[in-house]
Amino acid sequence: MKHFIERPRFTCALGGAIATVTALPRAIHILHAPPGCAGNTAWTQMGGCGLQVGGYCGGISIPGTNVQEREVVFGGSDRLQEQIQNTLKVMDADLYVVLTSCVTEIIGDDVDSVIAPFQNDETQIISAETGGFKGNSYLGYEIVLESILKNYVTRGEATVKGRVNLWGIAPSFDVFWRGNLEGLRQLLSRLGLEVNTFFTMDDHLDGIRHASSAQLNIVVSDVFGWQAAKISQEVHGIPYVVSPLPIGPSASDLFLRRVGEALGLSEELIEAVITTENQRYYKLLEPLTDCYNDMDLQRYAAVVGDSNYATAITAFLENDFGWLPQVIVITDTLMEEQQERIVNRLSSLKSGRIPKIIFKGDLTDIAKSIKEHWEGSQTRYGKYVNALSPAFVVGSSLDRPLAQELGAAHLSISFPVSNRAVIDRGYTGYQGGLRLIEDLISAIIVNR
Amino acid sequence: MSYFLQKEPPRREQRLNACIASGGNLSDMTNRKMRCCVPDGERTFTQNNICLLLPALGMMNSIPNSVVLMHGAVGCGSSSHGGNVGVRAGNNHRWGVIKDGTWLSTALNESDVICGGEEKLEAAIREIDEHYKPMIVFVVTGCVPGIIGDDVDGVVQRIQPEIAANILPVHCEGFKTKIWATAYDAVYHAIGRVMLQDTSENLALKKPEKATVNLMNVSSMGRVDELELERLLHTLGLEVNIFPVFSKPEKMYAMTHADLSISTCPTHDDYLLKHLQEKYGIPFVLKHMPIGIGNTSEWLRNVAAFFQLENQVEKIIEEEEAELETALQEFKAFFKGKKVFVSAGEFRALATAILLAELGFEVVAVRSFHHDEFADSEYEKLSKITAKDFPLNIANCQPFEEANLIRRVKPDLFLGHMNGNSTAAKLGIATNVIYNVGLQFVGYQGAYQLARRLYRQLTNPGFNQNISKWVQLPYSEDWYQQDPFAHIKQSEGEV
Ligand code: SF4
Numbered sequence: 012m013k014h015f016i017e018r019p020r021f022t023c024a025l026g027g028a029i030a031t032v033t034a035l036p037r038a039i040h041i042l043h044a045p046p047g048c049a050g051n052t053a054w055t056q057m058g059g060c061g062l063q064v065g066g067y068c069g070g071i072s073i074p075g076t077n078v079q080e081r082e083v084v085f086g087g088s089d090r091l092q093e094q095i096q097n098t099l100k101v102m103d104a105d106l107y108v109v110l111t112s113c114v115t116e117i118i119g120d121d122v123d124s125v126i127a128p129f130q131n132d133e134t135q136i137i138s139a140e141t142g143g144f145k146g147n148s149y150l151g152y153e154i155v156l157e158s159i160l161k162n163y164v165t166r167g168e169a170t171v172k173g174r175v176n177l178w179g180i181a182p183s184f185d186v187f188w189r190g191n192l193e194g195l196r197q198l199l200s201r202l203g204l205e206v207n208t209f210f211t212m213d214d215h216l217d218g219i220r221h222a223s224s225a226q227l228n229i230v231v232s233d234v235f236g237w238q239a240a241k242i243s244q245e246v247h248g249i250p251y252v253v254s255p256l257p258i259g260p261s262a263s264d265l266f267l268r269r270v271g272e273a274l275g276l277s278e279e280l281i282e283a284v285i286t287t288e289n290q291r292y293y294k295l296l297e298p299l300t301d302c303y304n305d306m307d308l309q310r311y312a313a314v315v316g317d318s319n320y321a322t323a324i325t326a327f328l329e330n331d332f333g334w335l336p337q338v339i340v341i342t343d344t345l346m347e348e349q350q351e352r353i354v355n356r357l358s359s360l361k362s363g364r365i366p367k368i369i370f371k372g373d374l375t376d377i378a379k380s381i382k383e384h385w386e387g388s389q390t391r392y393g394k395y396v397n398a399l400s401p402a403f404v405v406g407s408s409l410d411r412p413l414a415q416e417l418g419a420a421h422l423s424i425s426f427p428v429s430n431r432a433v434i435d436r437g438y439t440g441y442q443g444g445l446r447l448i449e450d451l452i453s454a455i456i457v458n459r
Numbered sequence: 460m461s462y463f464l465q466k467e468p469p470r471r472e473q474r475l476n477a478c479i480a481s482g483g484n485l486s487d488m489t490n491r492k493m494r495c496c497v498p499d500g501e502r503t504f505t506q507n508n509i510c511l512l513l514p515a516l517g518m519m520n521s522i523p524n525s526v527v528l529m530h531g532a533v534g535c536g537s538s539s540h541g542g543n544v545g546v547r548a549g550n551n552h553r554w555g556v557i558k559d560g561t562w563l564s565t566a567l568n569e570s571d572v573i574c575g576g577e578e579k580l581e582a583a584i585r586e587i588d589e590h591y592k593p594m595i596v597f598v599v600t601g602c603v604p605g606i607i608g609d610d611v612d613g614v615v616q617r618i619q620p621e622i623a624a625n626i627l628p629v630h631c632e633g634f635k636t637k638i639w640a641t642a643y644d645a646v647y648h649a650i651g652r653v654m655l656q657d658t659s660e661n662l663a664l665k666k667p668e669k670a671t672v673n674l675m676n677v678s679s680m681g682r683v684d685e686l687e688l689e690r691l692l693h694t695l696g697l698e699v700n701i702f703p704v705f706s707k708p709e710k711m712y713a714m715t716h717a718d719l720s721i722s723t724c725p726t727h728d729d730y731l732l733k734h735l736q737e738k739y740g741i742p743f744v745l746k747h748m749p750i751g752i753g754n755t756s757e758w759l760r761n762v763a764a765f766f767q768l769e770n771q772v773e774k775i776i777e778e779e780e781a782e783l784e785t786a787l788q789e790f791k792a793f794f795k796g797k798k799v800f801v802s803a804g805e806f807r808a809l810a811t812a813i814l815l816a817e818l819g820f821e822v823v824a825v826r827s828f829h830h831d832e833f834a835d836s837e838y839e840k841l842s843k844i845t846a847k848d849f850p851l852n853i854a855n856c857q858p859f860e861e862a863n864l865i866r867r868v869k870p871d872l873f874l875g876h877m878n879g880n881s882t883a884a885k886l887g888i889a890t891n892v893i894y895n896v897g898l899q900f901v902g903y904q905g906a907y908q909l910a911r912r913l914y915r916q917l918t919n920p921g922f923n924q925n926i927s928k929w930v931q932l933p934y935s936e937d938w939y940q941q942d943p944f945a946h947i948k949q950s951e952g953e954v
Binding site for chain 1: 501503504505506507508509510511512513528531532533534535536537538539540541542543544559561562563564565566567568569571572579580582583586587590601602603606607632633634635636637639855856858859878879881882930931932933934935936937938946
């Protein structure tokens with residue numbers, strides 16, 4: 012095994028936590044960290060998150076202790092205490108989240124005892140241990156959710172029928188997070204559900220505070236958001252259901268059925284929604300039929316992305332769009348059982364074909380595996396060559412040189428996305444499938 | 460003892476008495492010089508910003524045939540995703556090929572924190588040497604190895620004989636300094652110690668026949684800016700070599716052959732230039748930044764004086780200034796009396812403020828990221844040209860102070876560093892970036908191009924005006940009623 016990762020496609024737990032708190036409505040972080048971690052996250056967002064940097068309070072506006080050697084030697088609790096006290100005066104938020112860093116965790120500051128005296132009815136302040144060495148940015152998202160569920164969300168609330176929470180999409184590091192969350196809210200509202208997505212324009216702290224009144228928690232990921240769901244089950248007694256990120260009609264059909272079943276909704280209602288949505292989707296797709304066929308827009312595909320996108324996009328391309336995904340590279344660090352889940356997921360495509368599945372996060376390794384597969388799949392008889400062409404690479408902006416080598420078109424979807432501007436575009440649901448088709452085809456015909 | 464004999468460079472807080480916290484007026488700074496600022500002084504409330512790692516990576520990622528190995532948690536250095544944008548453009552502008560930087564991380568995890576990361580680092584360096592075969596491996600330390608006590612220099616020293624690449628340890632532990640300009644010292648230190656050795660390859664490098672200068676660029680200038688300075692230096696008949704960004708490792712030693720080293724920003728370069736003088740006898744000029752009309756001329760004059768080209772340079776300057784002056788006429792009436800607020804690295808902020816005054820703007824406030832002695836002369840120039848007192852704030856970003864000040868001085872225009880314009884923008888002020896390697900800022904041409912951009916921005920500041928109506932900054936209303944410098948700790952000694 013190699014002892015490094017080339018150009019990792021995520022940042023650390025603290026970076027993920029920073030982005031997550033930035034995305035919470037009316038919340039502000041207090042970093043108990045050395046001076047560079049917020050700026051490091053801002054530059055990461057500037058280069059990798061579709062030109063979205065910060066939010067209400069992000070980037071270099073985030074309050075922090077800026078610990079130095081003095082604190083490393085003598086401890087940073089006093090500095091944190093002073094910082095919190097003044098943050099409450101200078102900043103304007105309804106929830107403060109203290110996030111720890113590599114440095115302050117290693118020196119062992121006791122954050123909880125510093126924040127305890129500040130907690131009262133007027134001041135909501137919680138903390139999360141997000142030292143960067145703990146893991147990647149997805150873990151940071153998970154740790155913040157965990158802290159919110161344990162320390163902020165009220166306990167013992169009565170269940171409200173039809174109310175659900177939705178997790179599994181990490182702000183910023185799913186570059187299309189806003190649109191993806193919004194798409195799922197809209198989809199679920201077709202079933203009459205009230206959806207708490209925590210991070211969109213339509214969410215608010217009050218909803219988050221009362222997340223414990225939900226009837227069901229929905230996790231749209233085979234990896235992210237599981238911890239939150241488990242904790243919510245333990246602490247608030249709310250059951251959860253897991254689905255892959257639903258992109259396009261096939262996955263959305265399954266998603267609606269699974270959620271409907273878990274909530275005991277009438278089958279009739281669900282099937283009616285599914286029928287209407289499919290009708291709408293295919294009617295909208297209808298005018299593309301001429302060009303799709305005449306221009307021969309079917310492609311062999313290599314899909315590179317985090318565990319959410321790699322599986323969801325592959326399923327969409329194969330099941331809905333009639334493309335031929337060949338190699339799937341999952342780029343985030345996964346445990347064995349998580350890898351198994353992904354393999355199972357990708358082994359149940361409609362066609363029964365199983366693409367090559369690779370778990371790698373290092374740029375050179377990724378490119379090498381895909382090229383090897385491409386070369387290995389080629390047959391040649393004299394001047395007759397059967398290669399995986401025409402081809403498409405759906406990945407991140409780092410995969411552009413690979414696409415060029417394969418002579419493939421390319422679209423950046425998974426972090427980092429440096430070459431697209433994203434505001435609230437999303438790929439989830441039926442609508443999201445249409446957005447994805449627009450973007451894929453636009454990439455092919457860019458010189459038309 | 461030369462700093463270059465030590466493993467790491469000193470913090471700028473120590474070496475230069477640099478400071479990051481002061482609030483007052485321009486006149487305080489001009490009269491009291493360094494005494495207005497408490498070294499290592501701080502605030503009772505701070506915002507997080509960047510650490511020296513970020514600008515250091517910006518330099519290292521640009522070096523051809525190098526690999527940057529971040530030794531730290533997986534997040535340290537993910538800023539390279541942002542920096543890579545500049546690397547791609549920089550490669551394209553110089554060699555016509557779009558090429559990414561190559562950065563790697565040892566991704567230290569919980570068990571490395573407990574057991575130490577030295578073994579992982581050693582294995583990583585060996586693998587990189589074998590698979591990437593680079594000329595340079597930058598081994599960059601973030602906070603984690605600094606705290607757990609990895610002996611990075613020890614590892615490097617021990618294995619270097621078995622490694623083909625030059626290994627350059629670069630210390631960028633963010634908790635060790637708040638002055639991120641230390642980044643330049645950190646990278647220069649590593650280059651000076653390893654790449655400027657008298658190896659047989661280096662000694663075989665041919666010395667230039669014509670008068671040659673080192674032009675220093677630590678990535679604060681894009682290729683367009685370099686071209687402008689090359690143009691000016693060529694008019695004096697000088698050959699120009701640019702270091703260190705985008706400079707080929709095998710040519711770095713050539714900087715010891717120059718007749719003169721020229722800084723484009725004293726904040727950046729003093730550390731290396733003094734070393735080049737001490738060790739290789741290369742004199743330097745470390746005065747003025749070629750931003751602004753007067754400053755560009757002064758900068759050029761200084762260089763010319765060294766080569767005794769005084770008469771020649773006066774003619775060049777006269778022609779350049781006259782041509783520029785005519786070209787600027789169409790903007791000047793429009794700019795006249797418009798109020799401008801400037802915020803950036805100290806020298807850049809001051810030089811740009813002086814340029815804005817030259818263009819006819821009224822400078823109403825200046826913020827500098829830190830303060831050290833190099834800038835004293837610029838404060839004097841600024842107060843001479845503005846002939847008016849106004850708020851001056853030394854702050855390593857701290858946009859809360861900025862927001863408060865902006866509401867008080869109500870500028871028409873704000874020029875801030877990258878990531879430093881959104882506060883003003885959300886307050887509805889027209890903004891323009893003071894530093895972005897894709898744009899032109901330097902020399903006579905830079906002054907003109909900046910004027911063009913400002914004219915465009917001021918003609919329709921609609922984006923910022925609209926956004927300000929609907930979004931709020933994250934500060935309490937109460938904060939705006941406070942003194943903007945209320946959180947700066949006062950010096951205990953004599954002021
Ligand atoms: S952990 Fe230290 S080196 Fe890494 S980004 Fe934060 S301040 Fe900089």
